[in-house]
Amino acid sequence: xxxxxxxxxxxxxxxxxxxxxxxxxxxxxxxxxxxxxxxxxxxxxxxxxxxxxxxxxxxxxxxxxxxxxxxxxxxxxxxxxxxxxxxxxxxxxxxxxxxxxxxxxxxxxxxxxxxxxxxxxxxxxxxxxxxxxxxxxxxxxxxxxxxxxxxxxxxxxxxxxxxxxxxxxxxxxxxxxxxxxxxxxxxxxxxxxxxxxxxxxxxxxxxxxxxxxxxxxxxxxxxxxxxxxxxxxxxxxxxxxxxxxxxxxxxxxxxxxxxxxxxxxxxxxxxxxxxxxxxxxxxxxxxxxxxxxxxxxxxxxxxxxxxxxxxxxxxxxxxxxxxxxxxxxxxxxxxxxxxxxxxxxxxxxxxxxxxxxxxxxxxxxxxxxxxxxxxxxxx
Numbered sequence: 001x002x003x004x005x006x007x008x009x010x011x012x013x014x015x016x017x018x019x020x021x022x023x024x025x026x027x028x029x030x031x032x033x034x035x036x037x038x039x040x041x042x043x044x045x046x047x048x049x050x051x052x053x054x055x056x057x058x059x060x061x062x063x064x065x066x067x068x069x070x071x072x073x074x075x076x077x078x079x080x081x082x083x084x085x086x087x088x089x090x091x092x093x094x095x096x097x098x099x100x101x102x103x104x105x106x107x108x109x110x111x112x113x114x115x116x117x118x119x120x121x122x123x124x125x126x127x128x129x130x131x132x133x134x135x136x137x138x139x140x141x142x143x144x145x146x147x148x149x150x151x152x153x154x155x156x157x158x159x160x161x162x163x164x165x166x167x168x169x170x171x172x173x174x175x176x177x178x179x180x181x182x183x184x185x186x187x188x189x190x191x192x193x194x195x196x197x198x199x200x201x202x203x204x205x206x207x208x209x210x211x212x213x214x215x216x217x218x219x220x221x222x223x224x225x226x227x228x229x230x231x232x233x234x235x236x237x238x239x240x241x242x243x244x245x246x247x248x249x250x251x252x253x254x255x256x257x258x259x260x261x262x263x264x265x266x267x268x269x270x271x272x273x274x275x276x277x278x279x280x281x282x283x284x285x286x287x288x289x290x291x292x293x294x295x296x297x298x299x300x301x302x303x304x305x306x307x308x309x310x311x312x313x314x315x316x317x318x319x320x321x322x323x324x325x326x327x328x329x330x331x332x333x334x335x336x337x338x339x340x341x342x343x344x345x346x347x348x349x350x351x352x353x354x355x356x357x358x359x360x361x362x363x364x365x366x367x368x369x370x371x372x373x374x375x376x377x378x379x
Contacts, residue, residue, distance in 0.1 A: 279305020
């Protein structure tokens with residue numbers, strides 16, 4: 001396990017005057033009214049259509065939503081009735097969705113659309129209990145790899161608490177352990193890199209090991225390292241990652257229950273930045289992250305204290321935050337940027353519904369604020 005020195009940049013901001021008189025306009029619609037909507041995962045395909053997977057908790061259903069850009073209409077359906085949440089999605093070269101998720105009984109499940117119908121299978125891994133986050137990615141030949149948090153091994157009653165990845169090689173599923181340190185992987189996210197490499201961001205949640213961690217698959221093994229929390233344990237939840245065109249990872253996470261953070265590599269070194277401070281995290285939340293065409297990061301996150309969904313973006317070295325929705329709508333917001341538009345899918349706890357918010361990127365520079373971050377917060 002490597003421990004890196006990183007530069008921590010504190011965004012100590014104040015209220016900014018708007019660059020113009022315009023107000024940011026979000027178009028918000030309900031996708032699945034009273035149909036659940038927790039833990040949504042989303043991808044925008046090459047044609048501009050939107051694909052989403054999410055949980056209908058009361059029915060243990062994995063549900064799928066599709067937005068047809070020509071019809072400007074959402075369609076929803078049930079895919080499986082064994083879903084336990086923490087959905088992850090990716091699209092293959094044919095723009096067909098692949099989804100990973102744990103079942104409500106603690107097994108690992110995989111669903112994909114083959115162009116005609118949904119195919120659903122349980123992945124044969126040597127685990128008795130799998131919980132919390134899963135993440136899925138595909139290699140250049142559309143073969144899936146799925147990360148998961150192993151709580152109990154089949155052969156043992158002792159807690160394992162390991163982050164593992166199972167990858168289909170064309171004939172069978174191959175298993176690897178990303179990080180053997182107990183507590184690693186409860187919050188994990190995976191993104192593909194160059195030459196079929198994989199990037200993983202995750203947290204360790206054991207008190208003595210609490211930290212933000214990162215690992216990269218080089219084709220033969222995982223190379224894990226601690227980004228924040230070595231020597232001084234740090235809670236890191238709501239982890240997510242995306243990888244840019246230069247094969248550079250961009251990570252978002254929430255630390256100490258209140259601080260939205262961002263980590264990336266600049267000039268060959270990891271740098272960590274405080275983005276915003278919220279009243280309270282909603283456990284077990286998951287932030288969203290995406291890059292615009294210029295490589296600027298956008299992060300979606302939920303403040304459980306005020307019940308507001310927010311988005312922050314980095315522009316000219318500063319972070320700007322805006323409110324998207326309120327009234328306790330915004331849990332586990334999935335974020336994508338496509339064709340000059342920001343798209344967010346999220347759960348509205350008040351109505352038990354899946355919602356979608358959109359706005360044009362051209363509105364950036366409007367009435368937004370730079371977040372204040374408390375220097376005494378242990379950042």
